[in-house]
Amino acid sequence: MSRTQTLSKNTILDAVRGNQPPAQSMPTIPHFHTNRPQGNQPADLVAKFSESIVHMTGVVITENVPDLDSFLRTKFPDAKVICSAIPEYAGTIRPAGLNHWSEASTIDVCIVRSPMGVAETGSVLLSDLELQVNTIAYLAHDLVVLLDPKQIVPNIHDAYEHPHFRLRPYSVLMTGPSGSGDIGAIVVHPAQGVRTLTVILSPARNASKRKG
Amino acid sequence: MSRPIDQAENAEKFLADTVHEQRFDKLLWAIRMRRDAAAQQVPEWEELRTLASEIKEHTLSNLSGYLIQFEARATANGVIVHWARDAHEHNQIVYDLLAEQGIDALIKSKSMLTEECELRPFLERRGIRVTETDLGERIQQLDDQPPAHITGPAIHKTNHDVAVLFSQKYGSDPKNEDTAYLAGVMRENTRPDILKARAGMTGANFIVAETGAIVVATNEGNADLSANTPPVHICSVGIEKIIPTTESLAVFIRLLARSATGDPITQYTSTFRGPRKGAAMHVILVDNGRSARLGMKRFWHSLKCIRCAACMNTCPVYRRSGGLSYGSTYMGPIGIIMMPTFEIRKYSELPFSSTLNGSCTHVCPVKIDIHEQIYGWREVMEENDQIQVVKKEAMRVADKVLSHPALYQIATASVSTALEVLPHFAIYNRLNVWGKHRDVPEAGPETFHEWYRNHRPDHRTKTNEVER
Numbered sequence: 255m256s257r258t259q260t261l262s263k264n265t266i267l268d269a270v271r272g273n274q275p276p277a278q279s280m281p282t283i284p285h286f287h288t289n290r291p292q293g294n295q296p297a298d299l300v301a302k303f304s305e306s307i308v309h310m311t312g313v314v315i316t317e318n319v320p321d322l323d324s325f326l327r328t329k330f331p332d333a334k335v336i337c338s339a340i341p342e343y344a345g346t347i348r349p350a351g352l353n354h355w356s357e358a359s360t361i362d363v364c365i366v367r368s369p370m371g372v373a374e375t376g377s378v379l380l381s382d383l384e385l386q387v388n389t390i391a392y393l394a395h396d397l398v399v400l401l402d403p404k405q406i407v408p409n410i411h412d413a414y415e416h417p418h419f420r421l422r423p424y425s426v427l428m429t430g431p432s433g434s435g436d437i438g439a440i441v442v443h444p445a446q447g448v449r450t451l452t453v454i455l456s457p458a459r460n461a462s463k464r465k466g
Numbered sequence: 467m468s469r470p471i472d473q474a475e476n477a478e479k480f481l482a483d484t485v486h487e488q489r490f491d492k493l494l495w496a497i498r499m500r501r502d503a504a505a506q507q508v509p510e511w512e513e514l515r516t517l518a519s520e521i522k523e524h525t526l527s528n529l530s531g532y533l534i535q536f537e538a539r540a541t542a543n544g545v546i547v548h549w550a551r552d553a554h555e556h557n558q559i560v561y562d563l564l565a566e567q568g569i570d571a572l573i574k575s576k577s578m579l580t581e582e583c584e585l586r587p588f589l590e591r592r593g594i595r596v597t598e599t600d601l602g603e604r605i606q607q608l609d610d611q612p613p614a615h616i617t618g619p620a621i622h623k624t625n626h627d628v629a630v631l632f633s634q635k636y637g638s639d640p641k642n643e644d645t646a647y648l649a650g651v652m653r654e655n656t657r658p659d660i661l662k663a664r665a666g667m668t669g670a671n672f673i674v675a676e677t678g679a680i681v682v683a684t685n686e687g688n689a690d691l692s693a694n695t696p697p698v699h700i701c702s703v704g705i706e707k708i709i710p711t712t713e714s715l716a717v718f719i720r721l722l723a724r725s726a727t728g729d730p731i732t733q734y735t736s737t738f739r740g741p742r743k744g745a746a747m748h749v750i751l752v753d754n755g756r757s758a759r760l761g762m763k764r765f766w767h768s769l770k771c772i773r774c775a776a777c778m779n780t781c782p783v784y785r786r787s788g789g790l791s792y793g794s795t796y797m798g799p800i801g802i803i804m805m806p807t808f809e810i811r812k813y814s815e816l817p818f819s820s821t822l823n824g825s826c827t828h829v830c831p832v833k834i835d836i837h838e839q840i841y842g843w844r845e846v847m848e849e850n851d852q853i854q855v856v857k858k859e860a861m862r863v864a865d866k867v868l869s870h871p872a873l874y875q876i877a878t879a880s881v882s883t884a885l886e887v888l889p890h891f892a893i894y895n896r897l898n899v900w901g902k903h904r905d906v907p908e909a910g911p912e913t914f915h916e917w918y919r920n921h922r923p924d925h926r927t928k929t930n931e932v933e934r
Contacts, residue, residue: 263537263549266705266753270530273761278527281520283713286510306730356661356695374720375731382742388694392687393661410731414716420677423543423740424694427719430733432687434649436602436620437628439493442646445601446653446660447687447734 285411299373299406300455306376310430311443313452326363329452330396333362337390340367340400342459349386358387364394364448367458370416371401374409377427378453381418388424397431397448402458470812471794473819477787480622490622491785498779500728501829507730514721519833521714522770525675526760532675532708533751539678540749543740548750553583556752560585560667560700561592563748567698569594569664573656575682575689576600577669578616578773579702579752582795582808597659599688601652608635614789616796617726617775622788666692670703671772672718673749676711679739680749683722683732690736697745699738706756706769718772721831725774759807764842768803770832775800777826777836783819792816799826803839810850817843 255263304314319325322343326336337358338345345365352358366385368378378399385391407413418425432447443449481487505511525532537547550556564572572594580586586596586607598604602619606612609631613619620628625643633640638651660666668689670680680701682689693699709715723729741747760766778784778798789797794805794813802820805813817840826836 259549262551262555265551266549266751266757267530267533269753269757270533270705270760273757273766274529275523275527275760275763275766278520278523280524280710280714281517283517283521283717286513310729310731310733359657359661377731377735388742389691392691392694410720411713411716414712414719419679419712419715419737422737423742424736424738426690426734426736427731428734429731432685433733434601434686435727436600436605436618437623437645437648438625439497439618439621440645441685442649444653445649445686445688446599446656446691 283411285409287408296403296406299408300403302373303371303376303403303406306372306374307430307451307453308376310376311433311441312376312430313450315452315454319454319456322365325454326365326398330363333396335360335362337361337364337394339384339386339390340365349390352387352390355387355389356393358389358393361390361394363396363398364390365398365400366391367400368453369405369418370413371403371406371453372408372410372413372427373406375427375429377413377429379413379416379418379425380428381422381425383418383422385424391426391428392432392447394448396450396452397428398452398454399428400454400456400458403455404457470814471792471816473787473791473793473816476791476793480788480791481786486622486624487786487788489624490788493621494779494785497727498776498829501725501776501779502728504724504728504730508720508724514717515831515833517717518721518772518831519770521709521717522832523767525709526706526766526769529705529708529760532710533705535675536673536678536708537751539676540740541678543678544747545678545740546746546748548748550750550752550754552754553752556583556702556750556754557585557588559750560702561589561594563698563700564589564594564665565592567664569698571595571597571659571663572665572667573597573599573660573663573692573696574667575669575684575692576603576613576619577667577702578613578795579669579704579754580667581613582754583702583752585702597656597663599656599660599692600684600686601649604652604656605631608632611790612795614797615775615778616773616800622790660691660695663692663696665698665700666694666696667700667702668693670701670707670749671722672715673703673708674710674712674715674737675708677739679712679737681715681719681735681737683719683735685727685733687734690734693736693738694742698748699741699745700748700750701738702750702752704756705751705753706760706771718831722772722774725772725776725829725831755808759804762807765803765807765839767834768800768807768836768839770834771800771804772832773800774831776829776831780825780829782821782823782825787819792819799836799840800834803834803836803843806843806846810846814847814850817841817847 307314336345337347339349370379382388431451432444433441434445435441540547548559589596598607605620614622628648629640629643632638632651636651636655668682671683672681723732777800781799784798792801794801796804802816805816820840822837824837
């Protein structure tokens with residue numbers, strides 16, 4: 255650290271130490287599970303998750319999707335570049351095949367698996383571990399996320415217990431497609447990111463417990 | 467010495483344009499109602515507010531330790547941490563980071579701190595081209611205006627305004643006022659800048675001491691693009707934004723978007739702990755008056771603010787005068803208690819831009835005693851002889867009302883319908899200059915003095931007196 259930086263740091267910390275009020279204690283933070291009106295069973299969590307993500311203009315597919323390729327070709331008939339970040343489906347390109355992170359803008363549809371959903375908000379968790387190239391979730395036109403319904407947690411308190419937030423360089427709770435309400439407070443899609451977000455509830459192979 | 471900002475005088479221009487004024491009022495009130503509905507969906511809402519307040523008070527009262535912890539953890543994650551005592555030092559750090567790599571263009575997501583530091587003009591004077599990637603912020607940048615609202619910078623503009631602006635700046639169809647079309651114009655014109663940028667900048671809603679992470683919430687995904695696409699990510703954050711743990715982050719995330727827009731969460735709530743391989747991540751911890759405010763016994767609670775703008779959306783004065791009238795980076799109720807800490811003379815009249823109805827305090831997710839601080843700042847201004855005679859009189863009225871708790875509770879009734887019409891009687895009296903443009907409503911034509919006399923309780927108990 256340069257001399258100027260050391261001086262700045264010490265000046266700020268000295269001022270803070272001199273001015274901070276008497277120490278107050280940290281409260282205990284409950285998870286509020288007993289307050290949830292929607293119930294605690296897995297089916298309840300799926301229902302609440304679905305309701306929440308639809309509120310945020312995401313799309314949720316609860317039926318079984320036996321043939322992913324056929325599903326994607328039908329849903330996105332004009333898609334030429336399909337980037338797959340899941341092992342069971344090749345797509346037309348893998349994230350590792352991108353030379354630069356900005357090249358993700360050539361992707362029409364991106365598919366990735368999320369390790370966790372949040373019933374309260376309809377969010378899916380993604381990190382650099384699943385995405386490999388973080389920009390594929392933003393620069394692609396459309397994003398499809400697979401989520402094991404068993405990995406849906408009740409609320410945001412539960413969500414932030416996921417190890418990703420302590421271990422991964424980048425994690426995001428993604429909730430619906432990119433949108434903006436900056437003109438006339440009317441939310442339109444997309445803003446700068448993906449046009450649509452589709453979550454397919456799909457049990458993961460060999461995954462009955464949450465994985466970090 | 468700078469002349470004090472006269473918010474009431476500035477508001478006259480806004481009020482004279484009835485199309486914008488009425489629309490603005492209506493839009494913000496609708497957001498306030500959505501906030502109420504969202505809060506009612508959460509049974510533990512009030513408990514969350516209390517927790518958020520307590521966590522912030524704990525953190526601010528142990529701030530030095532948490533800042534040191536954050537620096538250590540972030541550094542261990544590969545982040546380069548910088549310290550900036552003031553706006554100039556902050557701006558210089560950003561410029562040096564760019565200049566030393568020969569970077570002459572920057573993409574950035576919305577950050578009120580960088581507005582506070584006036585970063586954009588600083589960089590532009592030195593040849594750095596800055597592209598705001600938040601739609602509202604970009605609109606304001608193209609129109610050469612500061613943000614009018616802290617979460618919706620261009621919310622005062624109509625679709626027509628934006629269509630005309632974009633046609634002038636981007637050559638788009640001036641007659642097409644469709645919101646989706648206009649958002650598309652912005653996307654098409656900004657995307658090339660994002661793809662070729664060598665540096666991106668974000669603010670932070672929170673930083674987490676335990677993990678050394680920064681947390682950014684957006685609806686557009688533009689912070690994720692600004693941080694992830696280029697190889698250099700610079701994050702500027704005020705030192706008060708720190709929270710202890712990821713566990714405590716959950717409390718704030720549950721409150722933030724619900725308070726701001728009525729949605730349960732923003733579309734993207736992103737945690738950046740460190741740079742990706744081959745990239746660089748810088749975090750600039752900025753003081754710029756915050757450590758001094760921490761020492762103000764009556765006013766340090768304003769540092770708890772999480773910038774949701776709920777207090778602005780509910781404020782009758784803000785809704786009817788527009789954000790630009792405050793002439794300040796932060797506006798509305800939170801602005802008028804923060805700005806005097808930056809420059810007391812310049813912002814000496816802002817604390818009078820309030821009816822003291824207390825609605826701001828009721829909706830604040832971190833329980834800042836906003837209206838009491840507004841009153842406190844009025845006292846400070848009087849002690850410092852910073853205010854005009856008419857406003858001293860206004861303060862004496864407020865003084866009487868605040869000294870009668872029962873009456874005060876009537877005045878601060880949180881019933882939405884009461885508040886919605888409150889401005890029409892509370893604003894319109896000779897002591898409130900904002901009232902000049904308001905019609906006297908058919909019901910409730912009393913002046914504030916009459917209302918006060920008619921409602922004055924016969925007795926009061928010492929224990930009920932408002933603590934000051």
